[in-house]
Structure formats: C-alpha cells, structure tokens
Amino acid sequence: MTDDEAVCDDVSWQLDEWVGLADEIDKDWLAHARSVYREPRRTPRSSTRRRPRPSRRKPxxxxxxxxxxxxxxxxxxxxxxxxxxxxxxxxxxxxxxxxxxxxxxxxxxxxxxxxxxxxxxxxxxxxxxxxxxxxxxxxxxxxxxxxxxxxxxxxxxxxxxxxxxxxxxxxxxxxxxxxxxxxxxxxxxxxxxxxxxxxxxxx
CATH class of the missing domain: 3.10.590 (ph1033 like fold)
Incomplete structure (x- = not known):
C-alpha cells in the first residue's frame, strides 16, 4: 500500500503490460513463471500505525x-x-x-x-x-x-x-x-x- 503517485503509475504501467501479454501466456510461459517465483518474506505488522503527517518538503x-x-x-x-x-x-x-x-x-x-x-x-x-x-x-x-x-x-x-x-x-x-x-x-x-x-x- 502506498500514497506515492510515481509508484502507483509504475504499478499501473506494469499491469497494463501484463494484460497486453495475456494472449502470449501458454504452458511454457507458466512453467517459467513458476520456476522464478519466490514466496515473499512475511514480516509481522506493527501494532501501532504511523500518525498522519504532512511533509515539510512539500508546499x-x-x-x-x-x-x-x-x-x-x-x-x-x-x-x-x-x-x-x-x-x-x-x-x-x-x-x-x-x-x-x-x-x-x-x-x-x-x-x-x-x-x-x-x-x-x-x-x-x-x-x-x-x-x-x-x-x-x-x-x-x-x-x-x-x-x-x-x-x-x-x-x-x-x-x-x-x-x-x-x-x-x-x-x-x-x-x-x-x-x-x-x-x-x-x-x-x-x-x-x-x-x-x-x-x-x-x-
């Protein structure tokens, strides 16, 4: 989860690219995807959330x-x-x-x-x-x-x-x-x- 607009734009671009590849997905593509996939490390979430603060680097x-x-x-x-x-x-x-x-x-x-x-x-x-x-x-x-x-x-x-x-x-x-x-x-x-x-x- 992020509020960073640049990151959101990058994610949207990547999703668009993947959707465009939908017609090219076959058994070989899926086999390769499974071989390179790594289970993400799960870290416990903090019980206290950060307080919302503006940035003094912004107007x-x-x-x-x-x-x-x-x-x-x-x-x-x-x-x-x-x-x-x-x-x-x-x-x-x-x-x-x-x-x-x-x-x-x-x-x-x-x-x-x-x-x-x-x-x-x-x-x-x-x-x-x-x-x-x-x-x-x-x-x-x-x-x-x-x-x-x-x-x-x-x-x-x-x-x-x-x-x-x-x-x-x-x-x-x-x-x-x-x-x-x-x-x-x-x-x-x-x-x-x-x-x-x-x-x-x-x-």
Missing amino acids: LWIGMNAPTNETLSPTAEAARKQLVRRYGARTEVGWWFLRRGDERLVSPGQGLVLVNHATDRAEPHGNALAGPPAKVVRVDAGDRQHPPVAFYIEDPILEPRRFADVRRAVENAGATVDWDAAIQPGQVGDAVYALWYTDGSLT
Whole structure:
C-alpha cells in the first residue's frame, strides 16, 4: 500500500503490460513463471500505525474554512467514502471546497492548515481556530453543479491553534499570509509547522 503517485503509475504501467501479454501466456510461459517465483518474506505488522503527517518538503496551504451550502459531487462523495475506509480508523478525513481552477494548484502530498472563518470579515479574526497541519490526499475536480474539493487527513491528537499564532509565525519568518498561493518549502513553512511539531520530528 502506498500514497506515492510515481509508484502507483509504475504499478499501473506494469499491469497494463501484463494484460497486453495475456494472449502470449501458454504452458511454457507458466512453467517459467513458476520456476522464478519466490514466496515473499512475511514480516509481522506493527501494532501501532504511523500518525498522519504532512511533509515539510512539500508546499503548505493556509486556507479558510467557511460555512457553505455546497455539497460534494457524486464522484467526490464516493472518494470520501473510500478515504474513510482507508484512513478513518486512525485519523480524521476532511474536505476543503476550492475555487474553480484551484484544483490545478492543490495536489496530493501538500500540507494544509485550515482556519475557521465564520464572519464577513476579509480575513479571519485572530482568535479564529487554525486546525493542525493536514495532508492533502486527493483532489476532485467537481462538476457543473459542485465545486472542486481537496480531501485531507489530519492527526486527531494535535490541537488547533489561534490564527493570530499562525499569522505571527509567518510574519516573524519575513512573509505575510497569502490565501491564494501555497507556502513553498523553507523557513516560512517550517515556522508554521513549529507551532505543532516542537520536537523537530516532522520530516
């Protein structure tokens, strides 16, 4: 099981190649396959699963989480159920509605800090809660009736912080909060992550 897109692409390519060989499989081919097959070594699975963490080597989005009447598209709802089955036993699965076109900017593997924004202010109040850093795991483009959406997983153990803390961390690193662009890996993103990961454990 892997979240690595490159590995998934390689597996898909290999499966396509094998399917293309289906007409060439005969007794000699099967005999050869049996002769080179080696039973995989089985290692016991760890009883404790890794906590979901974004990577500081990927861009980090700071986004607003505002109340909305929008709903998930049928394909996005199917994706949500699949993600809950996959991750729900050990983490929280959430989604972030995007503006049209942003589905081309946000991608799996990137980090996300969502700030609750329930007023008509241009920017969230300093006391608004900012969720812990999450990891984007899937992006759905939506359809004509439904906006695009980014699904994410977050560590349920980490507590929210105040948006004022996030804004201060960004400003102390020499930048300003940009709602329209991701923070590229480096000093600014590290300053935000340090609000939650104080032990330097984030890779």
